Amino acid sequence: MSAKQLPLAISLGDPAGIGPELIARIWQERRDVLRGQAPFFVVGGASVLDRALGQQATTIISDPTETAAAFGDYLPVLGEETCEYRPAQPDDEGAALALHSLAEATRHTLLGKASAVVTAPVAKAQLAKVGFEYPGQTEFLADVCGLKPDDAVMMLAGPSLKAVPLTVHVALADVVRLLSLELIQHKARITAAALRRDFGIARPRIAIAGLNPHASEGGKFGCEEREIIAPAIEALREEGMDASGPHPADALFSPRARDGYDAALCMYHDQALIPVKALDFDQGVNVTLGLPIIRTSPDHGTAFDIAGENMADPGAMVAAIRMAGECAARRTNG
Template sequence: MGSPHQLPLALTAGDPAGIGPDIALAAWLRRRAGVPCFYLLGDPAMLSDRAKRLDIGVPIKEVEPADARKTYALALPVVPLAARFADRPGKPEIANVPGIIESIDRAVADAFDGRASAVVTSPIAKKVLYDGGFRFPGHTEYLAELANIRTGGASRPVMMLAGPELRTVPVTIHIPLADVPSKLTEHDIVDIGRIVAGELERRFGILRPRLAVAGLNPHAGEEGSMGMEDERIVRPAVEVLIRDGIDARGPLPADTLFHSRARKTYDAAICMYHDQALIPAKTLAFDEAVNVTLGLPFIRTSPDHGTAFDIAGSGQAKPDSLIAALRLAGQMAVRTVA
């Protein structure tokens, strides 16, 4: 067995009715442009059908993870699932749920058992999973559960959007904006800040990470004149992080946090709610932003887009975000070993 950065990346199948198969095939076609070796946990027959539908010449070879690297130059390595998929782009169905879950389970097992250096997840659609009995809010929560079963621990997954020019982390995520002030806590900001600082050092090779902590209110509350949350919640959290030895600043006005000069002063921005983090990240790198899950005992990245059922199988899907996710996962694996 090689060192982790010599191992291939495990790419999950995602929902086969979406663009996951399209962009996986397209990513392999760009393998000579610096796309690190990966294998896809999927259905070889379905992938062959999708390649024919897209009229692209991608040979498919069934492999075990250990054989992926020697196969990668000549064919897309596919580790076959027990479940099977039908090539019906744009038509999500409950019958695919077992294979979607199996792909995730096996990718995580491969990462834990030393067969893969990282997990890269293809997009899934929550509704079809819920209809099929999936009981987790989403991908990330399920990955955390799998990690905790393996380790007996209590992983706290933290979402980071990473692009070439900016990394952002939302403290609150998929909740209504009206609920953010009541859900935001000093404990969460401190906990997430610690995880981000630790992972930037461990996985990204940044020796002393600099964190910029955004305020919740306009102008970071202007000392309480525009809301007290920044004084009562955000500022005390930043003070705790500083006492921990973390280079953190804030609360900082979000409207001046993301211009080019400001971005040079920090390694990640901790944001108070979903859109505060995602709008600048996607504006700067819509096709290159990568969803990174910090706080897990393995590396996980994902393209920052959904299943795009409406264009699946049409040849319109761009693989840029998946390629960025594969490249970043490979880089993180190397840096983690180093």
């Protein structure tokens, strides 16, 4: 199988959430929603996927190279690991399967047997009960790829906006302590490099948000813009990066402002995620930048409250699969 034909690896996510039904439905509608895209395989959970779809649709494969031959007629599932399908009822058995699926999907991608990994949503609290020691899947991926946590950058990407939070799964009270000139420069460099390599943007424009209201209004509402953010932006410009700011966050995401940059670098989790979810909730993708592999995920959670009811919108999962394939193609052809 050539590099251009490598399949995508998909992790099942929590089997009690909406991940299995989304994956199964997308495979069922593959000719319409994934036209021209690479085929994919799922790691584990064959019986879960069949139950979620309401029919026997899966076939067990022993190696990712079998994906393309099976994909037209069956949903390929790598390995026989599975559990009972109990939508909206998360438990340790399901969390263990989710962790196995995530680890194996990542491993096969690192081994070059898949062109990218797409991760379905997990419940972090459930994973913690079965030994998962990371704040989220992004930090897990950084570790297994041999990187420091700050070397893996979370970007939320939709049709309207790409945004990167500098600090992620930390308390808001800790954000100021964690901000530094070095952190801003480091994550801006990783973001710009990924926009060039994986998104085909030759000269990325990075807009950097302020931390305080009105970007502190000349120091009236805080000193972080003057002492940390502005010096970091100046250093990035001296390196040749098209970086601007610090921008008041309340105006940075307006339609006119978004025309002026390719990605927004934000100071904390909600500053980045709220506008992406407001603008592109059903098409938002979580992309991990800076890894030696491509990883995407839908920008939503397990939605246990509607799992199994066939109410979940597959748009974000479709977008995650499509983006993974497009990024992989750019790396292959670049």
